[in-house]
Amino acid sequence: MQESMLSVENLTVRYGAVEAVSSVTLSVDRGEIVAVLGPNGAGKTTVLNTIIGLVRPAGGTIHFKGEDITGVETELIVRGGLGLVPERRRIFKNLSVRENLRLGAAARGGKSGFEDDLAELLQLFPILAERMEQLAGFLSGGEAQQLAIARAVIGAPELLLLDEPSLGLAPKLVEGLFGLISELRDRGLSIMLVEQNAYQALNIADRAYVLRTGRIEAACSADDLRDEQELMRAYLGLRGAYAGAEEVASAVPAGAPPA
Numbered sequence: 001m002q003e004s005m006l007s008v009e010n011l012t013v014r015y016g017a018v019e020a021v022s023s024v025t026l027s028v029d030r031g032e033i034v035a036v037l038g039p040n041g042a043g044k045t046t047v048l049n050t051i052i053g054l055v056r057p058a059g060g061t062i063h064f065k066g067e068d069i070t071g072v073e074t075e076l077i078v079r080g081g082l083g084l085v086p087e088r089r090r091i092f093k094n095l096s097v098r099e100n101l102r103l104g105a106a107a108r109g110g111k112s113g114f115e116d117d118l119a120e121l122l123q124l125f126p127i128l129a130e131r132m133e134q135l136a137g138f139l140s141g142g143e144a145q146q147l148a149i150a151r152a153v154i155g156a157p158e159l160l161l162l163d164e165p166s167l168g169l170a171p172k173l174v175e176g177l178f179g180l181i182s183e184l185r186d187r188g189l190s191i192m193l194v195e196q197n198a199y200q201a202l203n204i205a206d207r208a209y210v211l212r213t214g215r216i217e218a219a220c221s222a223d224d225l226r227d228e229q230e231l232m233r234a235y236l237g238l239r240g241a242y243a244g245a246e247e248v249a250s251a252v253p254a255g256a257p258p259a
Contacts, residue, residue, distance in 0.1 A: 003066055004027035004028060004029050004063075005029060005030045005064065005065060005158065005159055005190050006027060006051070006190075006192065007027045007061075007062070008024060008026050008027065008061075008062050008063075009025050009060055009061045009063075010023045010025055010060040011024040011047065011050060011057055011059070011060035012024075012057060012059035012060050013043070013046050013058060013214075014058045019058075020214055021057075021214045022214045023059075023060070023215065024043070024047060024211070024215065024216055026047075026216065026219070028159060028190055028191075028192050030158075030190055032185075032191070032206045032207065033181070033182070033190075033193060033204055033205045033206055034191070034205060034207050034208070035193045035194075035198075035201040035202060035205035035208040035209070036048075036192065036193065036194045036208070036211055037194075037195065037196075037198050037202075037208055037209070037211070037225075038210055038211035038217075039212065040196075041213075042211040042213065043211055043214040044163075044194040045164075045194065046214075047194075047211070048084065048163050048194055050062070051161065052074055052077055052078070052082060053074035053076075053077045054074055057070065064077070064081070064159070065080075065081065065158070067080075078107045078155065078157075081158040082157055082159050083107065083152040083153065083155050083159070083160045083161065084152060084160075085148050085151075085152045085160065085161065085162045085163060085165060086148070086163055087164045087167060088167065088168075089144050089145055089147075089148040090148070091139075091144055091147050091148055092136060093135065093136050093137030094135065094136075094137060095135070095136055096132065096133050096134060096135055096136065097131045097132050097133070097134055097136055097139070097147055098132045098133060100147055100151050101118070101121075101128075101147075101150060101154050104150070104151035104153075104154045104155050105118075105154050105155060106155070107156070108154075108155055108156050114154075117154060117156065118154060121154055124150075124183065124184075125147075127143055127146060128143070128146060128147060128150055141168055141169055141170070141173070142169055142176075142177070145177065149165070153184065157189065158189070158190060159189070159190045159192065160189050160191050160192070161192050161194075162191060162193045162194065162195070164194060165177055165181070165193070166178075166197045166200065174197065174200060178204050181193065181204060193205065201222075202222045202223075202225060202226045206221070206222060207219070207221055208221070208222045208225045210225070
């Protein structure tokens with residue numbers, strides 16, 4: 001049986017006396033898109049931040065490519081092949097698009113091929129090629145999200161963690177964004193996607209976990225979750241697979257507060 005690229009076992013995270021994440025177990029196999037869904041406050045962002053080393057767990061283990069990275073410094077985790085696109089993008093607004101990408105490339109460590117990767121990347125993000133010398137603070141919301149993703153991808157990760165990539169984007173931009181995420185998977189990236197737009201996430205994901213009050217409430221294929229109307233209604237507040245696409249996609253507002 002193939003070993004998972006990312007394996008999280010019994011992860012527990014506490015903020016003081018509050019247990020934000022309780023005994024969460026999940027995995028991502030090579031070449032997969034795995035969606036982590038759930039309402040605000042479910043602990044989704046905490047799980048990502050703990051995987052990448054920004055938060056230290058109170059219990060449990062995290063293995064990446066077979067190595068234990070529990071509690072390892074974020075810089076070492078990133079250099080080892082994990083990338084994060086954080087919630088609300090966090091690009092450097094006073095730097096140009098090119099300078100933001102240069103900073104992302106620092107995660108490559110000794111990995112060669114930067115110029116080739118940059119040329120290929122700009123084919124995937126053509127708008128950034130037109131904005132290379134522009135200050136990032138003047139980008140539109142959709143352009144800024146593309147830069148945040150490109151900055152992570154240029155670091156040559158093997159697994160990309162995406163935290164609420166559609167947050168705050170106009171509905172007409174969201175479909176294109178999810179098409180871009182699918183394209184990244186087709187180009188060899190494995191992806192863990194935290195997203196409140198359940199309809200769009202399940203359309204591109206292979207598997208899904210539903211997180212609620214810090215616990216895994218469901219783990220199944222994306223198709224099964226989309227077809228399981230009771231789960232969709234109980235845990236995601238949606239009417240189910242037979243609701244219209246626009247109705248389901250709008251069940252969680254694009255600008256909802258963070259998890």
